[in-house]
Every structure is written in C-alpha cells, then in structure tokens.
Amino acid sequence: MSHRIDSQARRRFLKRALAATAGGAGLFADPGLLGLWPALAAAPRGSDYKALVCVFLLGGNDGHNLVVARDTNAYATYAHHRRGLTIPREQLLPIAPLSGAPFELGLHPEMPEMAALFEAGQMALVGRIGALLEPVTRAQYDQRTVPLPPQLFSHNDQQAFWEGLEVRTGLETNAPSGWGGRLADLVASTQSTASLPAAMSMAGSHLFPVGQQVQPLFVSTADIRALDAGRGAGANLALLDLLGQTRSHPIVEHYRRTLGTAVDAYATLADEVAAASAFDGMFPPPPGDNASFADRMAYELGQQLRRVAQLIERREPIGHRRQVFFCALGAFDTHDAQSVLQPQLLRALSRALASFDQATQQLGLRDRVTTFTASEFGRSLTSNGDGSDHSWANHLFVMGGAVRGRHVYGDLPLLDPAGAAFAGDGNLIPAISIDQYGATLARWFGLGENAIDTLFPRLGQFASRDLGFLLPG
Amino acid sequence: MRTGISRIDGWMAALLALGLAWMSPLPAEPVFADGFEAVGLPPAQVDAARLLAQATFGPRPAEIEAVAASGGGAWIDAQMALPPSSMLAYMRARNDTNGTPEAPIGFGYFTEAWFDRAIRAPDQLRLRVAFALSEIMVVSERGGGLADDGLTLGGYYDLLIAHAFGNYRELLEQVTLSPAMGRYLSMYRNRKSDPTQNIRADENYAREVLQLFSIGLVKLNRDGTPVLVDGLPVPTYDEQVVRGFAQVFTGWACAGRAFEDTATCTSTQPMVPTEAYHDVAPKQLLDGATLPGGRTARADLEDALDLIFEHPNVPPFISKQLIQKLVTSNPSPGYVERVAAVFENDGQGVRGNLAAVVRAILLDDEARNGHRTLPDRFGKLREPLLRRVHLWRAHDAVWNTPQLILEDYNILEVLGQAALMSPSVFNFFAPDHVPPGVVAAAGMVAPEMQALTDTWLINSTNDGVNQIFWAYVGGPYDEDPRVRRVDLSYWLARMPANAGAAQIDAFLDALDLVVLQGAMSPGLRQIIRERIAAIAPEERLLRVQNALYLAHVSPDFAVQR
Structure with missing residues (x-):
C-alpha cells in the first residue's frame, strides 16, 4: 500500500508553479531565446541528457595549497610567502599537464583520487579565477579606477555574487536569483512535463x-518522506484543502505555496528515490563515533552526491533532459589551524568526488555529467x-568525461606578491571571471550565444567567451 | 521517534476522497481573508497572547490571562526584575560538577538546559532576548573547534543572558573577550603582524564584529534605510579598516595560561592580554579615526570598541535586527527610528541600554497594532526551533526524565535549527533574505524562510503528526522515557462528547487565542470545523488532535503576527 497521495493530485501545486514558465515573460518572451535548443527540441525523449553539478567549497578554499609549484625556484617563492602553511615539496602529488602549466605542478597530498583523474584526462584545473565586473590590472585595482564587485572579501556577499552573478546594491525590487536557476528557467520550456524542477540543491537554501x-x-540527503498517511491522513487531506x-x-501566501509545492515534490521524490539504485559501497560510509573530521566531511558530501546520482538515474521517469545540481561542503574558512583542517577537507572532497565519478560511470553518463567546483x-x-x-582570486577544477582534462586553464602565477598578478595589498587578482567559467559550462549544456549573453551579461567585457575546458556538445 | 511510529490506517478512504476532490474543476481562486476578523476574542487577551508570542518562548493560557489583566508594561517590568536563569548552573548540576566550575561539560547538557529553560524558566523575556542575541552575535558548536565544548559555549550563552538587559557596549566587550567567540572567530591567540615572516594579524574577528555584530556593511540612516550617495549605498569601511581592527584584536589568550600554550581554551573566563603579542603599530580605524602606536592591548581594545559603539549605524543596525527577531520582519522605517532613538538615549542620557530598547520594541504601536494597521506586511515567520517550543509550551509538554530525549539530540536534523548550532557566523538565516515570488514582489523580506527548506516543511508537518497524534499524555508512548509528550487535558476539557455548535465555537476561539494569537483565518476555522464534524462526536481525543494538528501546520500558525 502506498504512503503517497495520488500522483495526479500531488502534481497540482507543482504544475501550477511550473505553469508560470509556459507563456511567461522576461527571458521567455524573447523568440530568439526560445530557439536556443534546436538540437534538444528535435532529439527524441531520453537522448541528449546533460547535467551540471556545482560543488561549492563554503568559506573560501585556499587554492594556493590546492595546486602548488614543484620547480625549485617557484616552490621556494611559495614557501617563503606561506610560513606555517606550506606543504612539504616531496609530499605534493606530481601531475603532468599537457598544457597551461608554467612550472612543474603538484596537487595537494590528500587528493590522490583527483590527481589520478587529472592524469587520466577526466579533470582540469582552472587557475586564477574570481569575481570581476571587467578585467582588472594591478594598477587599476590599487588606484580603484575600475568598478569591482561589491564587498569583495565578505563571505555572504561573495557567495551571493558567485552564485548569482548579479551586482546588487540591496535597493533592488526583484528577488535575487542564481545562474544555475536561470539556466534551469531556460530548460523548463523543453521539459514542461517534468515532475520536479530542473534545479535542485542537496545543500539547503x-x-x-x-x-x-x-x-x-x-x-534531503536523508530518507525521503512524503506527507504522513497514517494517523494524520484525514487531517492532511484537510490540510491540502487549506493549502x-x-x-x-x-x-x-509564500508559506502556503512553498508547503504545497513541497508536499507534491516530496511525494514524487519518495517514489523516485525508492526506485533508484542505492549505490551501495560506492560512497564514503557513515562515520563511526571516533571517525575523523575527514571521514565525517567525506560522508556529508558523499551523501549529497549519492542523491544527485539517484536523481540522474531517474531522469527519464522524472522527465528531465537537463538537470542542475548544487552541493556544498563547509568549513573552508581556515583562519586557524589550516594545516590541520584543510588537508582533511580536501581528503573528503577528493574521496566524495571520486565516488561520484564512479557512479556516473556506472550510469553510463560520465561524459554527460560535468562537475565543477566553486x-x-x-x-x-x-x-x-x-x-x-x-x-x-582562486584556483578551481572541473571533472567529467566531457572535460578536456589534464590541462591547466587560466593562470597559475608565481606566488610573488610583487608580481603583476597581485594587487598592492597582497590579494591575487583574477585573470578570468566567473562569467567566463559559467559561460563555458552553459555552452556545453546547450545554450546558444544569445542566451549566454543574457545569462552572463558581462561576458563581453572579457577576451574569451569560452575557456575551452569542455568538449563541444 | 521520527520514523517507525507512523502507520497507515484509513488510507484507502482518504485516497478516494482526495481523488474525488481533485477531479472537480478548479474555480478561479478567491483570496481568502487572513485572520484577526474573529470578533469573539476579547482584545486584551489577543494583545496579551501576541505579546507573549513576541517576547517569550510561547503563550500559555494562564499567562495570557495574567498579562491581559496586568497589561504589557507591567508584565515587562516584572519580567525584567526576575533573577537571570543560568545554563551553566543547570549543566553543572546535571554533570555533577558544581564543585569544580571550570570542569569540562558535554554540549548535550547545554541543549538539555536550553530546552528546560525555554519551556520552564520564569525569566522568559530575558531568555528570549538572549536567544535573539545568540543569532546576531553568533558562535556555534559546529565550528571553530568548539565541538562538544559545553562549558565554553554555556558560558557564552550565560553571558548573553546576563547582559540581555544590560548595556550593548559592555555586551560587545564581553562577547569580544569570551573564549567561545575568541575561538570561533580566531581572535584567540591572534598575534601581531610580523613582516619578516610574512605574517599578518588575523582579520576574522575584525571583519565580522563590524559586519555582523555592530555596524554592517553600508552606512545607515537612523531609520535603518541605507544612506544613498548618487543613488548608491556607501560602504562603512574598507580593507584598511579591517586590517586596523585586526591589529587591535591581537595579544589575547586563555585566562590563567601562557599565550604560547596551544592547549584548547575550555573556559568561561574572559581572555587576557599578553603585550609581547599585541601589535603596537598605529592603527587606522573607522571613518578616519586612528589609534596611536605603542599602547597596551586593553587600551587599544577599549578605544576601538568605543569607536564602534559610537558609530551612528549601531542603533538602527542592532535595533532593527532585534525587532526582526522578536516582532516583525519588515518594520516600518518609523518603527526602527523610534527604537534606534531609545538606543541612542534611553531618556537618562545612556546609549545602548538594551532593557530600554527591548521595552521600546515591544510596546511600540507597530508591535501592538501592526496586525491591524499593516495587515499585509506585519509579522514574521516563526523560527523552526521556536515553533517547536511554542507547541510544547502551549500544550504543557511533560518530561519523564531530565535527560535529552531522542528528538532533542537530533534537533538539528529534525528542525534544521538548534541553539548555538548555526552552520556559520551568518546564523541560520540572514536578516535581508528575500525569497523569490510573492514576498519579493511585495518588496519584503522573510529571513526565516531561508531555513524553511522543502525538506524542513515536510519533516515539520510529519513531526506535527508524531507530536499530536502519538506523543500525548495517555497515549501509546506513556511508558517511553525517550519521548516528550504533550498534555491535551486543557483541550479535552473544552471538547465534550457530542459537543454542540456553540461548544465547538468556544473550542475554536480558545485554539485561535492560545495557538494562533487571534490570527485564525475564516478559511482555517471552517476547515477545522468541517474536520471535527467528520469525526464521530464521541471521539473527543481524535477531534482535539485533528484540530490542534491543523492549527499547528497551517500557514496561519507559520507567521507570527
């Protein structure tokens, strides 16, 4: 016997929410944009699937220790400027990029899985990327002669900028949105029968x-429960009337709508997750009482990625040909004890991502799923x-079968704060923008150039519209 | 308890009814009225219930009667005169460490103390304000190496309780020097810059004390709106200022220990300075103010905190957040300005008198009458944790044991929120969070919505089933010490067998007053009435349970108004 509310009924709220996209305004009113999925529209149902998976490292990961120079001189410069934070040179995991490396490189010693994926061509590094409104030189930054994203060094402001790519002053009358969600808006018209929205967060709000x-x-990454159908069943029917x-x-009103949508979505989710593979033994196991921080964090991210894999597996019954996922791992704000904490966080990241790579292989979708860090x-x-x-600025990486792996994109500068890559105050200046990173991902996802410019309106400020780290279509 | 006690009964009938309901064509949706139309409730009682929802961990019938009789001002006076509760006192008694006040205590005892105090302590207003402060000046067990450190965290919370009606300047200093905050935002053992080693003072506390605990990122008018120059907000500080404050906050470490001692500072005592590690360079601070070089750590700290305290942003910044935590998410600029004025001067020439600020917040005309004067704007979502304690207080939760019940241990998983367990210094939700859709279209914020994910919405609804249909006195869990049960006798007394229409109306009035503080919409009232009518007249318990459940999971209850 089912715990669920009849599927036709449970879709009611969701359909109403999704119906907003059908004849909608804004992005959808532009006929140029509606034509941006020609290949997708023509493709038979079930083919041409793609997913983007964002793994956000909350707190600000120390990219200077993610990938480190191994050349004697470049390493000495790194070590000189990073007293107390340096990784011993001999512990670095050597990688051999086919292009883009100014000197010999090593990955953080706790990331052997990522080093192996890099060497196997399934992972690429993106160096010196960050929040920009337009290109900035050292002199321009020092003299403040160019506009900069607001509140560059504040966690919540920069998370909002990274995720939203909107310049907001706080005076706006529209709600903020994220570029993953705006991507999903564009997808909606091509999968209008979908039973769940295309953008999903495994990491909360x-x-x-x-x-x-x-x-x-x-x-949720835990057990998915639909609305209670036991003692509360009769009252829950009345609740649905109330909603x-x-x-x-x-x-x-917002609460009413959100609860109604959640009731429907979780009924669907409960079905789909129940029908999905468990991926037993593939992801990091539940931590025991004495588990290390690394084990706990590996489990936390692993469970998010496991749920992503399940939703990817169930893409056809859900009605998704495009999916956008958000996952996150916290605690990268290493003001203290960085040499204790960051290795464990990177250990967790490497393990969880390697598990997810295995899962996409098991699903036969390794080249259809692109995972990127932020x-x-x-x-x-x-x-x-x-x-x-x-x-x-920071160094990030992308992973997946569609990635032109084993290359370094962007810039990995010598870590000398007197150099042009650094501002006078010692901050590393981005050489490439998040807009360029996002545009590269969005183009692979299937967006046309007009749509890309709508989604990333500052893209034209930068030299390259595509960073080249993804194979075409 | 969350899983394992649900089961299916009568589901076939339910499904059938639902299917029929959905098959009828949908009419164009009327907009239903939103409550406060109930004429049956005495205004003094509604006002008392609303004040108690704003200022305590939830109204109870007897307290509503008492406040209705005494008036809000007298109740606030009486509350402020009560001796403060202490988390540590409870924790030490439970941990049997009363004789050794600095003995470590597990964090589980803090959570236990928090629920005990929130539900049972008499000094509700003080504790409610302390909880609000804990969401502004955030430390968390989930970070900064504070895991399971109940002593240090309990000491921090007691500090907030002790200063909830004190002066904000003293609170700011106590917070700054507490080992909990020191460890959470790494001011603890922060050392002076050393250019020869390429070491700079840690900027963590400097940045967050400015951004989150005092003045915020942009200059504010006294009414809390941003100062605009050429149509744009004006930053309150830049990187140089952050670095200046980072230098100020150097040289502090664990009381009774050497600065060099790296052992964990599990302590309730304020941090103490070691001058050799304090940065004696001149420091650039707010708005062009500077501190000369060569001074002691304490002199620099006192002057820097004075500078923050005197900044014109502090009164609106702190006042508005307290209003948002207690009363309404979208206070009018006038409301913020009236409270900020009291923050600036309590009438006796004192700046930062939090008792006066709290009184001004709760007795302001907007707090008392906003549900009528601003019917489509006034109010706030109840926080997940407060929803739960509101329910437990309204229905006389019963303990079998002082120990934490299963649900308390998992409170973060169940509710997505727990005291001193924020995922970051930014709290569970931001004061300016705008959920997309109708709230955004109305130009409003709904901060708590950030914590109310789809997952939470379903869990909390199902937990309502668990709490009301299963975990009640006289129910199947009477012998299970792991379950906290609600006592429904107040409601059963108002639901006689074969209740007539007038008796059911009286029951609904009581429900409206105690649970919803008068905000029951006509639609909700009708649906509960129909639900009661659908249950056999002799099934008093089932009628009560269905009515309470619908009230607690309704959108009407979700928003405190």
Missing part, C-alpha cells in the same frame, strides 16, 4: 539554483600564524 521563473527543489486557499499576506574567494598568500585570511 542557496542562491545558485534559484531561478527567476522556476523555484528549485531543496532535496488551496490563496492568502493576502505575502509571507503567509568557492566564494581564495585566501591570502600571507599567513596569520596558523591560517590564512579572505582574499580574491
């Missing part, structure tokens, strides 16, 4: 999957004794 038209689903009553107070900012080159502080 975040801006990235929030659209202007379609709202994302926040998915049909439109309300005038905006917050009451983090609100990089960290200071200088040490504060046993940690590092908020800074600006």
Whole structure:
C-alpha cells in the first residue's frame, strides 16, 4: 500500500508553479531565446541528457595549497610567502599537464583520487579565477579606477555574487536569483512535463539554483518522506484543502505555496528515490563515533552526491533532459589551524568526488555529467600564524568525461606578491571571471550565444567567451 | 521517534476522497481573508497572547490571562526584575560538577538546559532576548573547534543572558573577550603582524564584529534605510579598516595560561592580554579615526570598541535586527527610528541600554497594532526551533526524565535549527533574505524562510503528526522515557462528547487565542470545523488532535503576527 497521495493530485501545486514558465515573460518572451535548443527540441525523449553539478567549497578554499609549484625556484617563492602553511615539496602529488602549466605542478597530498583523474584526462584545473565586473590590472585595482564587485572579501556577499552573478546594491525590487536557476528557467520550456524542477540543491537554501521563473527543489540527503498517511491522513487531506486557499499576506501566501509545492515534490521524490539504485559501497560510509573530521566531511558530501546520482538515474521517469545540481561542503574558512583542517577537507572532497565519478560511470553518463567546483574567494598568500585570511582570486577544477582534462586553464602565477598578478595589498587578482567559467559550462549544456549573453551579461567585457575546458556538445 | 511510529490506517478512504476532490474543476481562486476578523476574542487577551508570542518562548493560557489583566508594561517590568536563569548552573548540576566550575561539560547538557529553560524558566523575556542575541552575535558548536565544548559555549550563552538587559557596549566587550567567540572567530591567540615572516594579524574577528555584530556593511540612516550617495549605498569601511581592527584584536589568550600554550581554551573566563603579542603599530580605524602606536592591548581594545559603539549605524543596525527577531520582519522605517532613538538615549542620557530598547520594541504601536494597521506586511515567520517550543509550551509538554530525549539530540536534523548550532557566523538565516515570488514582489523580506527548506516543511508537518497524534499524555508512548509528550487535558476539557455548535465555537476561539494569537483565518476555522464534524462526536481525543494538528501546520500558525 502506498504512503503517497495520488500522483495526479500531488502534481497540482507543482504544475501550477511550473505553469508560470509556459507563456511567461522576461527571458521567455524573447523568440530568439526560445530557439536556443534546436538540437534538444528535435532529439527524441531520453537522448541528449546533460547535467551540471556545482560543488561549492563554503568559506573560501585556499587554492594556493590546492595546486602548488614543484620547480625549485617557484616552490621556494611559495614557501617563503606561506610560513606555517606550506606543504612539504616531496609530499605534493606530481601531475603532468599537457598544457597551461608554467612550472612543474603538484596537487595537494590528500587528493590522490583527483590527481589520478587529472592524469587520466577526466579533470582540469582552472587557475586564477574570481569575481570581476571587467578585467582588472594591478594598477587599476590599487588606484580603484575600475568598478569591482561589491564587498569583495565578505563571505555572504561573495557567495551571493558567485552564485548569482548579479551586482546588487540591496535597493533592488526583484528577488535575487542564481545562474544555475536561470539556466534551469531556460530548460523548463523543453521539459514542461517534468515532475520536479530542473534545479535542485542537496545543500539547503542557496542562491545558485534559484531561478527567476522556476523555484528549485531543496532535496534531503536523508530518507525521503512524503506527507504522513497514517494517523494524520484525514487531517492532511484537510490540510491540502487549506493549502488551496490563496492568502493576502505575502509571507503567509509564500508559506502556503512553498508547503504545497513541497508536499507534491516530496511525494514524487519518495517514489523516485525508492526506485533508484542505492549505490551501495560506492560512497564514503557513515562515520563511526571516533571517525575523523575527514571521514565525517567525506560522508556529508558523499551523501549529497549519492542523491544527485539517484536523481540522474531517474531522469527519464522524472522527465528531465537537463538537470542542475548544487552541493556544498563547509568549513573552508581556515583562519586557524589550516594545516590541520584543510588537508582533511580536501581528503573528503577528493574521496566524495571520486565516488561520484564512479557512479556516473556506472550510469553510463560520465561524459554527460560535468562537475565543477566553486568557492566564494581564495585566501591570502600571507599567513596569520596558523591560517590564512579572505582574499580574491582562486584556483578551481572541473571533472567529467566531457572535460578536456589534464590541462591547466587560466593562470597559475608565481606566488610573488610583487608580481603583476597581485594587487598592492597582497590579494591575487583574477585573470578570468566567473562569467567566463559559467559561460563555458552553459555552452556545453546547450545554450546558444544569445542566451549566454543574457545569462552572463558581462561576458563581453572579457577576451574569451569560452575557456575551452569542455568538449563541444 | 521520527520514523517507525507512523502507520497507515484509513488510507484507502482518504485516497478516494482526495481523488474525488481533485477531479472537480478548479474555480478561479478567491483570496481568502487572513485572520484577526474573529470578533469573539476579547482584545486584551489577543494583545496579551501576541505579546507573549513576541517576547517569550510561547503563550500559555494562564499567562495570557495574567498579562491581559496586568497589561504589557507591567508584565515587562516584572519580567525584567526576575533573577537571570543560568545554563551553566543547570549543566553543572546535571554533570555533577558544581564543585569544580571550570570542569569540562558535554554540549548535550547545554541543549538539555536550553530546552528546560525555554519551556520552564520564569525569566522568559530575558531568555528570549538572549536567544535573539545568540543569532546576531553568533558562535556555534559546529565550528571553530568548539565541538562538544559545553562549558565554553554555556558560558557564552550565560553571558548573553546576563547582559540581555544590560548595556550593548559592555555586551560587545564581553562577547569580544569570551573564549567561545575568541575561538570561533580566531581572535584567540591572534598575534601581531610580523613582516619578516610574512605574517599578518588575523582579520576574522575584525571583519565580522563590524559586519555582523555592530555596524554592517553600508552606512545607515537612523531609520535603518541605507544612506544613498548618487543613488548608491556607501560602504562603512574598507580593507584598511579591517586590517586596523585586526591589529587591535591581537595579544589575547586563555585566562590563567601562557599565550604560547596551544592547549584548547575550555573556559568561561574572559581572555587576557599578553603585550609581547599585541601589535603596537598605529592603527587606522573607522571613518578616519586612528589609534596611536605603542599602547597596551586593553587600551587599544577599549578605544576601538568605543569607536564602534559610537558609530551612528549601531542603533538602527542592532535595533532593527532585534525587532526582526522578536516582532516583525519588515518594520516600518518609523518603527526602527523610534527604537534606534531609545538606543541612542534611553531618556537618562545612556546609549545602548538594551532593557530600554527591548521595552521600546515591544510596546511600540507597530508591535501592538501592526496586525491591524499593516495587515499585509506585519509579522514574521516563526523560527523552526521556536515553533517547536511554542507547541510544547502551549500544550504543557511533560518530561519523564531530565535527560535529552531522542528528538532533542537530533534537533538539528529534525528542525534544521538548534541553539548555538548555526552552520556559520551568518546564523541560520540572514536578516535581508528575500525569497523569490510573492514576498519579493511585495518588496519584503522573510529571513526565516531561508531555513524553511522543502525538506524542513515536510519533516515539520510529519513531526506535527508524531507530536499530536502519538506523543500525548495517555497515549501509546506513556511508558517511553525517550519521548516528550504533550498534555491535551486543557483541550479535552473544552471538547465534550457530542459537543454542540456553540461548544465547538468556544473550542475554536480558545485554539485561535492560545495557538494562533487571534490570527485564525475564516478559511482555517471552517476547515477545522468541517474536520471535527467528520469525526464521530464521541471521539473527543481524535477531534482535539485533528484540530490542534491543523492549527499547528497551517500557514496561519507559520507567521507570527
């Protein structure tokens, strides 16, 4: 016997939410944009599937220790400027990029899985990427002669900028949205029968999957429960009637709509997750009582990625040909004890991502799923004794079968703060923008150039519209 | 308890009814009225219930009567005169460490103390304000190496309780020097810059004390709106200022220990300075103010905190957040300005008097009458944790044992929120969070919505089933010490067998008053009435349970108004 509410009924709220996209305004009113999925529209159902998976490293990962120079001189420069934070040279995991490396490189010693994926051509590094409105030189930054994203070194502001790519002053009358959610808005018209929204967060409330038209689903990594159908069944039927009553107070009304949508979505989710593979033994196991921080974090991210794999597996019954996922791992704000904490976080990251790579192989979709990392900012080159502080540009990486792997994109500069890559105050200046990173991902996802310019309006400010780290279509 | 006690009964009938209901064509949706139309409730009682929802961990019938009789001002006076509760006192008694005040205690005892105090302590207003402060000046067990450190965290919370009606300047200093905050935002053992080693002072506390605990990122008018120059907000500080404050906050470490001692500072005592590690360079601080070089750590700290305290942003910044935590997410600029004025000067020439600020917040005309004067704007979502304690207080939760019940241990998983367990210094939700859709279209914020994910919405609804249909006194869990049960006798007394229409109306009035503080919409009232009518007249318990459940999971209850 089913615990669920009849599927036709449970779709009612969701359909209403999704219906907003059908004849909608804004992005959808532009006929040029509606034609942006020609290949997708023509493709038979079930083919041409793609997913983007964002793994956000909350707190600002220290990219200076993610990938490190191994050349004697370049390493000496790194070690000189990072007292107390340096990784011993002999512990670095050597990698041999086919292009883009200014000197010999090594990955952090706790990331052997990622080093192996890099060497196997399934992973690429993206160096010196960060929040920009337009290209910035050292002199321009020092003299403040170019506009910069607001509040460059504040966690919440930079998370909002990274995830939203909107310049907001706080005076706007529209709600903020994320570029993952806006991508999903564009997808909605091509999968209008879908039973779940295309953008889903495994990491709670975040801006990235929030659209202007379609709202994302926040998915639990624990057991998925539909609305109680036991002792509460009769009352829950009355609750559904109550949720049909439109309300005038905006917050009451928002709550009503959100609860109604959640009721429907979780009924669907409960079905789909129950029908999905468990991926037994593939992801990091539940931590025991004495588990290390690394084990606990590996489990936390692993469970998010496991749920992503399940939703990818169930893409056809759900009705998805495009999916956008948001995952996150916390605690990268290593002002203190960085040499204890960051290795464990990177250990967790490497294990969980390697598990996810295995899962996509098992699903036969390794080249259909692209995973990319994000983090609100990089960290200071200088040490504060046993940690590092908020800074600006960072080094990230992308993973998947569609990635032109074993290359370095962007720039990995010599870590000399007197160099042109650094500002006078010691912050590393981005050489490439998040807009370029996002545009590269969105183009692979299937967006046409007009749509890309709509999604990333500052893209034209930068030399390259595509960073080249993904294979075409 | 969350899983394993649900089971299916009568589901076939339910499904059938539902299917029929959905098959009928949908009419164009009328907009239903939103409550406060109930004429049956005495205004003094509604006002008392609303004040108690704003200022305590939830109204109870007897307290509503008492406040209705005494008036809000007298109740606030009486509350402020009560001796403060202490988390540590409870924790030490439970941990049997009363004789050794600095003995470590597990964090589980803090959570236990928090629930005990929130539900049972008499000094509700003080504790409610302390909880609000804990969401502004955030430390968390989930970070900064504070895992399971109940002593240090309990000491921090007691500090918030002790200063909830004190002065904000003293609170700021106590927070700054507490080992919990020191460890959470790494001011603890922060050392002076050393250019020869490429070491700079840690900027963590400097940045967050400015951004989150005092002045915020942009200059504010006294009414809390941003100062605009050429149509744009004006930053309150830049990187140089952050670095200046980072230098100020150097040289502090664990009381009774050498600065060099790296052992964990599990302590309730304020941090103490060691001058050799304090940065004696001149420091650039807010708005062009500087501190000369060569001074002591304490002199620099006192002057720097004075500078923050005197900044014109502090009164609106702190006042508005307290209003948002207690009363309404979208206060009018006038409301913020009236409270900020009291923050600036309590009438006796004192700046930062939090008792006066709290009183001004709760007795302001907007707090008392906003549900009528601003019917489509006034109010706030109840926080997940507060929803739960509101329910437990309204229905006289019963303990079998002082120990944490299973649900308390998993409170973060169940509710997505727990005291001192924020995922970051930014709290569970941001004061300016705008959920997309109707709230955004109305130009409003709904901060708590950030914590109310789809997952939470389903869990909390199902937990309502668990709590009301299963975990009640006289129910199947009477012998299970792991379950906290609600006592429904107040409601059963109002639901006689074969209740007539007038008796059911009286029951609904009581439900409206105690649970919803008068905000029951006509639609909700009708649906509960129909639900009661659908249950056999002799099934008093089932009628009560269905009515309470619908009230607690309704959108009407979700928003405190």
